[in-house]
Amino acid sequence: MDSSPAEPHRRDGLRLPSPAMLRVLGACVGIALAGVTAATGGAPGFLERSLYDQAVSRLLPAVPPSADLVLVEVDDRALATLSERWPLSRTTWARAFHALAAQRPSAVAVDVVFDQPGPRDALELGEDILEALRRSGLTEQPAGEALAADLEARLRARDGDARLAEAISEGHGVVLGAAALTDDVPGMAPLQDGVLGTPLALPAHALRLQAQEVAGSIAPLRMAARGSGTLNMLVDGDGVIRRYPYAVGVSGQAWPSLALATALHLTPERAEPLRELAAWDRGAPLMRLPAPNWLPRVSLADLLHADPRSVGLDLALRGKTVFVGVTATGLHGQSTLPGQVAVPGVEIHAFAMDNLRSGRLMRSSGLVALLGVLETAAVLAAFVWLCRRARTSGAVLRWAVTLAVLHTALVAWLASDPGWVIPLVPAWVGLMLMLVVDAASRAREMGRQRGALRRLFIRYPQASVEPAAPQPDAQRARADAMHQD
Amino acid sequence: MRTAPWMMAVMLASPPALTAQTQAPCGGLRFENGRMVFGRPLSPQGAETDACLAHVAQALLARPAIRSVTVAAKLPDADRLDGRGLAAAKRAADVLVAAGVPRTRVSAMAPPSVEGEPAQLQLAYVERPAQPAVARLRAASGAVEAGATEAQLLARTVGDSLYPGELLRTGADARAELALADGSTVRVVENSLIKVGAIELMANLQRKVQLDLLRGTVETDAAPGGAGSIFEVRTRGAVAGVRGTRFRVSAQDDGTSRLETLEGKVALIAEQAEVEVSGGHGSRAKPGSPPEPPRPLLPAPTLVGPRGGAFASAPKVSWRTLAGAATYRVEVARTADFAASVQTYDSASAELAIPGPRQGKWFWRVMAVDGDGFVGFPSKIYAFDVQP
Incomplete structure (x- = not known):
């Protein structure tokens, strides 16, 4: 009996943030990933290198051959x-x-x-021989002179x-x-x-x-x-x-x-x-x-x-x-x-x-990196706003897919046309997290409504069997019985 | 050989003097990064060019480590393409050959020039690769010579490399500053002779450096080395083992070795005895005697003036008298690092009229010398301008 007042308090301590807050947190994770990518040199970030490699090697047009x-x-x-x-x-x-x-x-x-x-070892040996040849006086004879000239020419040719x-x-x-x-x-x-x-x-x-x-x-x-x-x-x-x-x-x-x-x-x-x-x-x-x-x-x-x-x-x-x-x-x-x-x-x-x-260069840092963060934030903010307006999970999923496709198309166009490489995966991650949060919150809400309905339908047959006596009378009768005891 | 952790050793010799910059035929010649750098552009031909090339030939002959030299005539394309460039280069190469450089070591070429640059000759060389240089001449003034033996000493200039076992000699009024391969700096004062020993650089910054001071004085800024490093300055009678410190070592003509430690600690070893000389102290070892106990060095004198300003003639410099000083050594230099072109004067009193006609900006400092010749800490450096 003493525990009954404490129970509501414990439930308050475990209460989860609201679904809207969780969606914003999911968006923040995506934006933070884009920010980290920008701060560490720009796209492609650590998570998207493989995707980038596949895209630039298979999807982007290759450099055309140059005739010169x-x-x-x-x-x-x-x-x-x-x-x-x-x-x-x-x-x-x-x-x-x-x-x-x-x-x-x-x-x-x-x-x-x-x-x-x-290497010059052989050259130095040849130079020593040539010097010795000249010092010996042999070069004063025609044959010696010819030999020295030939040796000099060979040494010269071998000086790489x-x-x-x-x-x-x-x-x-x-x-x-x-x-x-x-x-x-x-x-x-x-x-x-x-x-x-x-x-x-x-x-x-x-x-x-x-x-x-x-x-x-x-x-x-x-x-x-x-x-x-x-x-x-x-x-x-x-x-x-x-x-x-x-x-x-x-x-x-x-x-x-x-x-x-x-x-x-x-x-x-x-x-x-x-x-x-x-x-x-x-x-x-x-x-x-x-x-x-x-x-x-x-x-x-x-x-x-x-x-x-x-x-x-x-x-x-x-x-x-x-x-x-x-x-x-x-x-x-x-x-x-x-x-x-x-x-x-x-x-x-x-x-x-x-x-x-x-001029076919691609850039991903500086203003382009800032653009990437802003674009990621815009995509995720749009999804937050759309989630609140969507009435069904199917609508939310459709918005998520639509935004993901638009984001991917924009990233691909920026990379292929102006050559700006902005992060792709952070927005995906943010969308995915928000989608999970939305699905979980909707499932929880459906569960709550299902429970309420179940309680309602269980209570209805009990009410049809017992007489619908006014509650104050029943309490009074229960109190009289206690006094008689 | 000896190494004491965090110790340094220094020996000092007598100072002096002054130097005049010699005017080389090429307006100055330096050997840098395989290129010969002249004080002025070398025109493709002419009497001045021939004189410069003859000077270059002598410098090449004095450097046996240089194995080949390439002469490039850089002329505008119009001249180059009709063969005049190569002809000018070959003519210059012939001058070198005529001056004694073996023909097999000289080549000529006429590469494309940079648009707008004047026509000029450029020279590059290739050094023997098997023998890495252990030191480079960073600053020099006066007669600075180097070679394998005292009989083979030839003039050297800034930028020249020194190889293991080479001797370096400074003449009267000469100074040289060496940058060793381990990052240390050695200043050689006038009338000194040193032998550059092997320098070994090993992993973990460990190094082994040996210098033989045969005569005169060196002042060393030893770069910090890793554990087990050895830095030694040897004289005839003593060895100073050093690590990462600043010290002076002198080898006097009577065989006395003197050490002055400015920073850190140095072990002075002679006659199987050893003293540790910490910063601010000095010691000496006379021939056949163990090192004397360390004695304090004199502190830096306080300069009075001039502390700047312009003068019509060289001013009189003055400082405060220091107790224990027998004389004072005044150094005047063109640069504040006192690496080269340093003029040294001794004064018994606390002032000195700087002698000689001079012009431009000069830096000066004073050191006190005690009765036994130990030189104290240098003062602050001040400057004055002479504008006649």
């Missing part, structure tokens, strides 16, 4: 034909660049960093670094690879002052890819080339490359990637708009993907062994922008793109350059 790009590849056939192992000798590279220069391409972008001098520098300087413009020294880059000797030429006029600290130092090719090669560009990629936690870093921040200075450096060399008159595009999404926008075999290829073996006057080579290379890199099986430089595996890194630089110059 070509890949000169160090493939399996080239290694077999040259009887060399990777890395190729500097003299072979010198032959390759010499052959390329003869075809007069408009630019050559090299996905290789020549960061160490080539010098010959490579000369070959690079013959071209119209060669852009060499460099490497921003991040944790995932194998040990390379940094340039002491990090100098790769003139840094970009971009806010270095705001860039997505940061490094402490940068490594590049040896000085004679840098001097012979038109410029250098970094080869770094931004690899997500799942091992997939979705963004291309057009610029890298190194100790307060911004340095261009291979794609940006090549684009700047090809179209110096468009330097300012190119830099602005490259700065999108903190210097690393999401990538449009090319179709497989998007880039025409020429094997290095063909370049070296074909007649320089070959019409085929001329058609393939003259006036083109040539990307040079390794594609041979088992060598480094194979990267995973959304929906594609084992894509040579040099191809990524090529289509990143093509995307940049054609």
Whole structure:
């Protein structure tokens, strides 16, 4: 009997929030997910990477082939034909660049960093012999002089670094690879002052890819080339490359990637708009993907062994922008793109350059990320409002599906047309949570009404059997009986 | 060899003097990142260019670690494409060869130039890769030479690399500042001779650095190292083992080694005896004797003036007298880091008329020296402008 007053109090403590409040909480979860995605660099967020990968690789139109790009590849056939192992000798590279220069391409972008001098032990031995020959006086005789001249010519020809520098300087413009020294880059000797030429006029600290130092090719090669560009990629936690870093921040200075450096060399008159595009999404926008075999290829073996006057080579290379890199099986430089595996890194630089110059970039941070949060909030707010007006669960479900479809269509259109990638999943999650809350609250309400009806129908037959005496009389009669007891 | 955790050692020598910047034929020549940097652009040809190239050839011959040099003539495309660029580069290469650089080590090329840049020659070099540099000359003034032996010493300039076992000598009125591969800094004062030993950098910031001070004085800012690191400065009679501290070490002509610890702790070891010299103290080891007990260093003098301002001629600088000071050492430099081009004067009183005609901005500071030659802490740094 004492417990009876306490029971209502305990029920008050366990009372659940109202369905409206729960729906708002569900919406807040969706908005919070969108906010987290925006704060962590923009879409695709952690939950939607697989969806994004499927969408960009299967649904978005692929990058169309460009007639002026070509890949000169160090493939399996080239290694077999040259009887060399990777890395190729500097003299072979010198032959390759010499052959390329003869075809007069408009630019050559090299996905290789020549960061160490080539071996010189044999050269130094030859120099010692030559010096000894001269000191001995043998060179005063015609035969000795001829021998010394021949030895000198041979030593000169075998100085790979010098010959490579000369070959690079013959071209119209060669852009060499460099490497921003991040944790995932194998040990390379940094340039002491990090100098790769003139840094970009971009806010270095705001860039997505940061490094402490940068490594590049040896000085004679840098001097012979038109410029250098970094080869770094931004690899997500799942091992997939979705963004291309057009610029890298190194100790307060911004340095261009291979794609940006090549684009700047090809179209110096468009330097300012190119830099602005490259700065999108903190210097690393999401990538449009090319179709497989998007880039025409020429094997290095063909370049070296074909007649320089070959019409085929001329058609393939003259006036083109040539990307040079390794594609041979088992060598480094194979990267995973959304929906594609084992894509040579040099191809990524090529289509990143093509995307940049054609403006086909996708952005997801900054104002786009804010737009994503607002759009998610708008979708969820609309559903909250519609839920209150819907009279049946079926109507609520129809509104949820309608909003989800509209949201998905908007996200897809923004990605495919203006190239804005906003979060997809947070709105779905919010809708789903609200749908569950609504279904639960309606089920609870139906249960309550069913219980009330049941109680009503149980009470009705009892009322028909007992006489409908007025209650005060009955109480009085019960009290009289107690007094008699 | 010795390492005491969180200790430092320093030895100090006599100071002096002053230096004049030498005017090189190329307007200055530095070796940086594989490029030769000239004080002024090097025109493709001309008497000045030939003189500069002859100077470059001598500098190359003095650096056996440089294995090849590339000469690039960067001319406008119109000149370059008709072959004049390559001809200018080959002509410059011939000058180098004529000056003694082996022909097999010189190459020439004419790469595309940057639009708008004047026609010029550029030079780059390749160093021997198997032998990593252990130090780089960060600042130098006066006669600074380096080489494998004392007989092979040749002039060096800012940016040059030093390799294990090389000697570095500063002449009268010369100073040099070395950046070691482990991040430490060594300042070598005039009339000093040091030998750069091996520098080993290991995992977990552990490192091993050895310097031999054969003559004169070095002041060292040792970078902090990981557990087990060794940083030693050896003289003929003593060894100073250091970790992450600032100290001076001097090797006097009579064989006395003197240590002054400015920060941290240093172990001074001689004749199988050892003293720990903490910050603000000094010690010395005479030939054949164990190190003396540490003694306090003199504090930094308080400067009176000038503390700035412009003067028609070099002003008289003054400071407050310090008890225990036998003399005062006044340093005047062009830069506030006192890394190079430092002029040093001794004064028995608390003032000094800065000698010599001079112009522009100068920085000055004072250190007190006690009766045994121990140099105290440096004062604050003030500046004055001379505008005749």
